[in-house]
Amino acid sequence: MKRLGLVLACLVACSAAAQGARLPAEAVDAFHAALRNKDTAAALSLLDRGLVVYEFGGVDPTAEAYALNHLPFDMDLAVASQWKLETRRVGGEGNERWVLSTYRVNGKQADGTPIDQVTLETVILRRSGGLFRIVHFHWSTSDAGFQARSQGQRTQGAAPR
Amino acid sequence: MRFATRLAAAVLGSGIAFAQAGHDDVVRVDPALKRLAGMITALGEPDAEGRIYSFRGTPIGPPASTPKEYPPGELRGWRLTFLAGQRFSAAFEVQANTAAEITVSAADGPLNGIAVRDVFIVEEIELKR
Numbered sequence: 001m002k003r004l005g006l007v008l009a010c011l012v013a014c015s016a017a018a019q020g021a022r023l024p025a026e027a028v029d030a031f032h033a034a035l036r037n038k039d040t041a042a043a044l045s046l047l048d049r050g051l052v053v054y055e056f057g058g059v060d061p062t063a064e065a066y067a068l069n070h071l072p073f074d075m076d077l078a079v080a081s082q083w084k085l086e087t088r089r090v091g092g093e094g095n096e097r098w099v100l101s102t103y104r105v106n107g108k109q110a111d112g113t114p115i116d117q118v119t120l121e122t123v124i125l126r127r128s129g130g131l132f133r134i135v136h137f138h139w140s141t142s143d144a145g146f147q148a149r150s151q152g153q154r155t156q157g158a159a160p161r
Numbered sequence: 162m163r164f165a166t167r168l169a170a171a172v173l174g175s176g177i178a179f180a181q182a183g184h185d186d187v188v189r190v191d192p193a194l195k196r197l198a199g200m201i202t203a204l205g206e207p208d209a210e211g212r213i214y215s216f217r218g219t220p221i222g223p224p225a226s227t228p229k230e231y232p233p234g235e236l237r238g239w240r241l242t243f244l245a246g247q248r249f250s251a252a253f254e255v256q257a258n259t260a261a262e263i264t265v266s267a268a269d270g271p272l273n274g275i276a277v278r279d280v281f282i283v284e285e286i287e288l289k290r
Contacts, residue, residue, distance in 0.1 A: 040242045044250035067244035080190035
């Protein structure tokens with residue numbers, strides 16, 4: 001009986017943490033808001049456990065890998081910059097949807113160098129239990145030089161397998 | 162690279178362990194929070210009701226910036242969030258810590274469901290309830 005109580009308590013706690021969103025674009029905006037608010041749990045709760053991230057030429061093949069490898073930096077960047085939504089298209093049907101957004105990103109790096117670029121974002125979402133969660137991010141930039149530097153750094157920084 | 166870090170990368174299916182490359186290296190911004198990632202190495206003893214509020218863990222991450230153990234007592238009040246495992250995205254408040262053991266506040270419920278090799282992050286910020 002105690003064990004049943006514990007399982008129920010865990011399920012209640014787990015479901016309380018889960019968020020998702022009723023509309024696909026709301027899930028995307030909520031994710032960015034969570035990063036800006038330094039709310040790791042809220043950001044994670046908007047991710048499907050099957051998440052795959054393509055980010056400036058790199059791949060995070062699991063939600064867990066993204067959460068550990070890159071979510072902290074994305075949070076740092078979100079706090080240090082302003083993301084202004086410039087364009088958005090939403091499509092798909094049923095439980096599979098996509099949201100395409102472009103953002104003007106402005107801010108300052110740690111050394112004072114300005115950040116000023118357009119970030120391109122593709123998000124694929126899946127609805128489960130009435131809520132949309134993110135199954136794929138693809139971020140890139142219209143700044144060809146930045147994209148090239150990112151991919152060059154990633155190639156040089158790859159650990160041997 | 163430390164064994165625990167390599168193991169965590171393998172567990173998470175990450176081909177590039179704790180990448181410091183990509184846009185992370187091209188854009189350098191100040192950290193929004195002090196943070197330390199870690200991996201569970203053993204579960205704490207359950208109380209009489211079977212509830213677990215502690216575990217043993219080891220820091221993981223880039224060797225140059227990752228301590229070998231947690232600074233005793235310094236994580237009190239920090240937010241702990243699970244990045245893998247059954248409790249993925251669940252957050253707790255650290256009540257106390259030693260070099261290798263972390264205890265969370267009972268206010269957020271027990272840790273039951275966590276497992277050895279689960280990965281977590283502790284961040285210097287108050288847990289919002």
